[in-house]
Amino acid sequence: MDKRRIIKSMDTLSEDLKNLLMETYPRGYGNNMIRLTNSEGQPFFVVPLDTEDTIYLVKVATPKPGKPVADDDIEDGDDFDDDADSDGGTDDLDDDADDPSYEPDFDK
Numbered sequence: 001m002d003k004r005r006i007i008k009s010m011d012t013l014s015e016d017l018k019n020l021l022m023e024t025y026p027r028g029y030g031n032n033m034i035r036l037t038n039s040e041g042q043p044f045f046v047v048p049l050d051t052e053d054t055i056y057l058v059k060v061a062t063p064k065p066g067k068p069v070a071d072d073d074i075e076d077g078d079d080f081d082d083d084a085d086s087d088g089g090t091d092d093l094d095d096d097a098d099d100p101s102y103e104p105d106f107d108k
Contacts, residue, residue, distance in 0.1 A: 004054045007046065013058060021049055021058065033060060 013021070025032060029047045034057070037043050046057035 006054055007057045007059065009059045017049065024049060
């Protein structure tokens with residue numbers, strides 16, 4: 001028997017499905033998100049939720065790059081880089097400059 005496949009927004013989930021989502025991902029769903037693209041070419045993220053007769057792809061909100069995220073908005077298990085710069089990158093160049101063994105060779 002083939003299961004129905006439905007894409008649903010987190011905002012429109014029933015309480016039963018929200019509870020099932022919490023049971024399925026007790027430590028958060030950050031590592032289980034799937035990136036999809038809509039018909040206009042814009043990306044969005046979903047989390048799979050499997051029931052007896054339906055596979056739901058639940059749309060989840062993701063923070064925009066560079067936008068501050070409140071602690072209340074972070075789900076357990078979300079992978080945010082603590083070393084991320086405000087532009088979303090990491091500050092690897094400054095780390096090398098602080099290392100005394102790092103001496104750039106400008107003569108070459």
